[in-house]
Amino acid sequence: ETVARLGIRLEVARVQDYIDDGRLHERADGTRNPLQTLPLLDAIAAGRHDAVFGGARRDEDKARAKERIISLRDEFGQWDPRNQRPELWSLYNGRHTPGQHVRAFPISNWTELDVWRYIEREDIPLPPLYFAHEREVFRRDGMWRAVGEVSEPRPDETVERRVVRYRTVGDMSCTGAVESDAVTTASVVAEVARSTLTERGATRADDRISEAAMEDRKKDGYF
Template structure:
């Protein structure tokens, strides 16, 4: 009998296969999974992987976005257009609603990213989601680097390192008590460069904010922030028009732009390959509050 030769998967094919396996595993183990979808590049890639995992059938999950009220309009437009295009259902947890009801208070610096935890955790409880897909990657930040693919959370959505399970040979344990849920990270082993190379290979459309464009910005804490009614710029902060792009997208009040002339996916890939700073380390003010900022938010139930 003639022996058949094994076909080696490419690096991107291996990552895609792992993520598809994770989506299918969750579909088989859980009753009410949901995908966190903001219109940012990682959640866009995550949705593409989910579509592939179940094609030609529909994605058997709903979507969830925690809207701070300070999101970039370009990203929200992309979010809504994508949801409509694929006939998906989107849940929105609004930080502004909590502020209006007096449950949360506006921070003096105008940053709302730290206020997302309560709307997120209460939405999970109200909708009884038992698995929540997130786009976190281990290369982004040290609190994410030690995270499991299946991250068990208690009835308050809190993370306890002592309760996390080993994940040998891609075997994932989704068992949880009533009221608990599992955060699932299909892109855990991806890097920023992997994400962009996959976007290029798949021809995935992104919000134009990820590519070089002229924008009115001002300098604060070593970053170029977008001017807006969220609390910036202050009187002493002068705005200027610069050619910039965004490596990561979150709240306008804490997500900085980088000087860049990278107007295509290929140019962005070249730029990232030469960079020595992670995307969050370079452009996310909410991660710079303290050495343990993301770790604290993870324990509280956000990440």
């Protein structure tokens, strides 16, 4: 809908395409999130992009708290947390050499609550996944996981119908839902204000692989 409304070009790099032709293989832990890195880096190289915008925020994960708003990536698309430029008085340095690029995170200093308050103020339309709806789910690692092609219950996991919503919309193989009755933006704002866990901490299984899971992926070129 956004592409049609703005008349822009949408290009998609698909993990499934890389699995189908053998460039990537499914992981033993079932999560496809780390597999997104290679298609992302290939798309950046193919488009010869100097800068790539992301929606990451510092409150999501301690690795993202080390990011700058303008984050330098080397010729291999990799991130070095020790090679980040100071950003004083909102002055940003986007310079880079051929082959390098920068990742730009304009809302890095926002919180999840800031985002939802802005959505409410501007009356921004959102996909229904962000609001409470009934869904077939099963419990794993303390999270409600939706039943799907890349997210199937094990023999000892019971499928239930629950009213849930997604605080973050990520890869289905590792993104969990939370029980919620928030069906409007205002009720989501109230719910987030009460929460003591970030949305990634509450709903992303890939970040529970190890304490440094996000940082390890970012060093490889992940957003």
